[in-house]
Amino acid sequence: MLTRRRFLVPAFDPVTDRLTPIEQPETPSPRAFMARALELARLGSRRNEGTPYGCVIVKDNRIAGEGWNRASVRHDATAHAEIEAIQEACRREQRRDLAGYVMYTNGGRPCPMCETAAYWARIDRIFTAVSSPDEITDRGAPKYGGC
Amino acid sequence: MTDHSLPQHGLVRKTLVRRTFLRWGGRMAGTLAALPLLFRGGQAGADRSMPPIEQPAEATPRAFAARAIEMRDLASHTGDQGYGAVIVKDGKIIGQAPSRVVLHNDPTAHAEMEALRDVARRVGRENVRGAVMYGSSPACPMCEAGAYWAGIGALRHGRAAAGGAAPRLRKC
Numbered sequence A: 001m002l003t004r005r006r007f008l009v010p011a012f013d014p015v016t017d018r019l020t021p022i023e024q025p026e027t028p029s030p031r032a033f034m035a036r037a038l039e040l041a042r043l044g045s046r047r048n049e050g051t052p053y054g055c056v057i058v059k060d061n062r063i064a065g066e067g068w069n070r071a072s073v074r075h076d077a078t079a080h081a082e083i084e085a086i087q088e089a090c091r092r093e094q095r096r097d098l099a100g101y102v103m104y105t106n107g108g109r110p111c112p113m114c115e116t117a118a119y120w121a122r123i124d125r126i127f128t129a130v131s132s133p134d135e136i137t138d139r140g141a142p143k144y145g146g147c
Numbered sequence B: 001m002t003d004h005s006l007p008q009h010g011l012v013r014k015t016l017v018r019r020t021f022l023r024w025g026g027r028m029a030g031t032l033a034a035l036p037l038l039f040r041g042g043q044a045g046a047d048r049s050m051p052p053i054e055q056p057a058e059a060t061p062r063a064f065a066a067r068a069i070e071m072r073d074l075a076s077h078t079g080d081q082g083y084g085a086v087i088v089k090d091g092k093i094i095g096q097a098p099s100r101v102v103l104h105n106d107p108t109a110h111a112e113m114e115a116l117r118d119v120a121r122r123v124g125r126e127n128v129r130g131a132v133m134y135g136s137s138p139a140c141p142m143c144e145a146g147a148y149w150a151g152i153g154a155l156r157h158g159r160a161a162a163g164g165a166a167p168r169l170r171k172c
């Protein structure tokens, strides 16, 4: 489970010049990935970094990138959870084509900015859940403009 | 032409360091975000260490559109996708960027998104409200929705600064 301490670990360590590894769930499953997205949403908003949205990008049962809404702390309206997660996954995987990766995010459906970003990143599928990791909706492949 | 946007190696490094700083700072506590307000006595989020943007001789839509084209050429020159964007408020350029999709390996780094991030770093989010975004080409739905979220008042594109409508979140 994600703890407060884990949240303080930076994705990038300026001393070693390396990305710190992502803590993976003990038993990887759609439920575990969605639970992580919901947890990131909770923790991010509790820290007043933005609205309660969290997102993880997954490939082969492994979290490749995590993000949460940081619009407030960055003063940047584009810092939605999905955008942050896509950027993080691309940085870690050193690729800008995320074909073969899927997205888990909370809420009804990503906004058009984020869904189009997922489209540009060639993400395979988007899974959403409003509040429970047991109620996951498969939104299919991201659509251009969310249309 | 301002040189701080030139995506040279040093800038990549600087951007990385800045991002790291933002990450660290952000994760420490949300309250830290208010510190710039206290110590700089200015807009929260403002990064005064960034070199100022060189303003065009005349503050006209054509001149701002020309800068967006300059940014586009800058992107092409560095092997990136040929797009540029500029954000203008009260007759001043407050943010500008070339596309950095290839350079940063970031599919979200369209010129318009990067320009919004540039403004966020320079003056904070609140000052974007009502600004005009000039793109070398019409904005894609990601960038238009990003402009909508940021509170951009109008979108213009091309050398002739065509358009002028407010960005829409969804077009369907």
Ligand SMILES: [Zn+2]
Pocket (backbone or CB within 6 Å): A080, A081, A082, A110, A111, A112, A113, A114, A115
């Ligand atoms: Zn979004």
Ligand SMILES: [Zn+2]
Pocket (backbone or CB within 6 Å): B110, B111, B112, B139, B140, B141, B142, B143, B144
């Ligand atoms: Zn775009």
